Amino acid sequence: MIKSIKELGEKELYGKKILLRVDFNVPIENGKISETYRIKANKETINFLINHGAVIGFVSHITAIDSFGPISNQIKEVLGVDFNFVSDCVGESVETSLNSAKPGDTFLLENVRKYEGEEKNDINFAENLAKPFDLYINNAFSASHRNHASLVAITKFLPSYAGFLLVKEIEKLSSALNMPEGRKTLILGGAKIETKVPVIKNFLDKAENILIGGAIANVFLKAKNIDIKKSLTDDNFLPEAKKLLEKNSHIIIPEDYVMADELILDIG
Numbered sequence: 001m002i003k004s005i006k007e008l009g010e011k012e013l014y015g016k017k018i019l020l021r022v023d024f025n026v027p028i029e030n031g032k033i034s035e036t037y038r039i040k041a042n043k044e045t046i047n048f049l050i051n052h053g054a055v056i057g058f059v060s061h062i063t064a065i066d067s068f069g070p071i072s073n074q075i076k077e078v079l080g081v082d083f084n085f086v087s088d089c090v091g092e093s094v095e096t097s098l099n100s101a102k103p104g105d106t107f108l109l110e111n112v113r114k115y116e117g118e119e120k121n122d123i124n125f126a127e128n129l130a131k132p133f134d135l136y137i138n139n140a141f142s143a144s145h146r147n148h149a150s151l152v153a154i155t156k157f158l159p160s161y162a163g164f165l166l167v168k169e170i171e172k173l174s175s176a177l178n179m180p181e182g183r184k185t186l187i188l189g190g191a192k193i194e195t196k197v198p199v200i201k202n203f204l205d206k207a208e209n210i211l212i213g214g215a216i217a218n219v220f221l222k223a224k225n226i227d228i229k230k231s232l233t234d235d236n237f238l239p240e241a242k243k244l245l246e247k248n249s250h251i252i253i254p255e256d257y258v259m260a261d262e263l264i265l266d267i268g
Contacts, residue, residue: 002138002155002160002161002162003159003160003161003162004161004162004167005045005048005137005161005162005163005164005167006164006167007161008052008135008161009052010052010053012135013049013052013053013054013135014052014053014054014103015053015054015055015103016054016055016134016135017054017055017057017098017101017132017133017134017135018049018054018055018056018057018133018134018135018136018137019057019059019129019130019133019135019136019137019154019158020042020045020046020049020056020057020058020059020137020139020163021059021060021136021137021138021139021140021143021150021151021154022039022042022058022059022060022139022140023038023042023060023139023140023141023142023143024038024039024058024060024062024068024075025038025060025061025062025063025064025142025143026038026039026062026064026071027064028064028065028071031070031071032071032074033071033074033075033078036078038142039075039078039079040078040079041165042079042139042163042165043079043080044164044165045137045139045163045164045165046058046079046081046106048164049137050081050104050106053103053104054103054104055098055101055102055103055104055105055106055107056083056105056106056107057086057094057098057106057107057108057109057132057133058083058106058107058108058109059089059109059112059129059150060109060111060112060140061111061112061113061118061143061148061150062111062113063113066111066114067087067110067111067114068085068108068110068111069085069087069110072085072108075108081106082106083105083106083107083108084097084105084106084107084108085107085108085110086107086108086109086110087110088109088110088114089109089110089111089112089114089115089129090115090125090128090129090131091128094107094109094132095131095132098132098133099132112129112148112149112150117149118148118149118150119146119148119149120149121147121148121149121152121153122149122153123149123153123156125149125153126149126150126152126153126154126156126157127157129149129150129154130154130157130158131157133158134158134159135158135159135160135161136154136155136157136158136159136160136161137160137161137162137163138151138160138161138162138163138166139162139163139164139165139166140165140166141165141166141169141170144166145195146195177206181208182208183208184203184206184207184208184209185207185208185209185210185211186199186200186203186206186207186209186210186211187211187213188200188210188211188212188213188214188216189212189213189214189215189216189217190214190215190216191214191215191216191232192216193216193219193234193237193241194234194237196216197237197240197244200212200244200251201244204248207250208250209250209252210248210250210251210252211252212251212252212253212254213254215231215232215233217253217254218231218232218233218264219233219234219237219238219241220241220244220245220251220253221253221254221257222235222238222241223238223241223242223245224245224253228264229259229262229263229264230261230262230263231259231262231263231264232263
């Protein structure tokens with residue numbers, strides 16, 4: 001079990017270089033961040049580390065654009081933190097920035113998915129990512145289901161802790177899972193069915209109702225021989241979806257949806 005940031009004080013943090021895994025994978029519209037919640041959710045952990053004199057490197061992925069560079073000033077405004085942007089996440093530029101830093105300084109590292117080793121959970125990439133740092137803190141609950149280097153392999157090289165956001169999310173999830181029978185309904189959306197099937201299976205005996213929405217519902221609709229036209233789906237999971245629907249009557253899929261240009265635009 002990963003330790004909590006609550007166990008760390010100024011003695012453990014002052015002047016130490018902290019690799020803070022955050023989830024800044026935000027939507028971008030016309031060059032602007034259109035939803036800032038994921039960024040704001042990290043403020044408690046970031047402020048705690050700054051107030052205890054840590055030097056922080058924020059590391060995250062982003063899919064809407066290739067680099068954090070164009071939106072770094074917007075992230076500064078959301079956080080209220082005047083960090084420096086580093087145009088890489090490993091190597092000399094990171095080491096140079098950290099070595100010249102003072103207690104309380106902060107840095108935003110480049111998109112970690114710039115390197116293939118991230119999504120491959122490559123041990124060598126993780127070692128290079130960890131090299132300039134003293135401690136690792138994971139505050140990215142929304143990405144922690146991924147078997148990626150900045151989330152998994154990294155913990156082999158640095159003492160690792162959970163940030164305040166990760167701790168809160170785990171506590172909330174545990175509370176929901178431990179609720180009495182007859183009171184749990186799981187609402188599940190998203191686009192990547194491969195990450196959702198394990199969740200569905202885990203809740204089969206924990207939730208009285210499992211409501212499927214979002215793009216993953218397309219797979220279940222197609223499994224029931226409904227024509228979804230050109231809507232996003234993953235045929236690799238059709239047999240799995242058919243089995244789940246046949247054996248579990250409490251899995252509920254949409255009865256209506258809005259379609260345009262042969263794509264399901266809104267569902268449920």
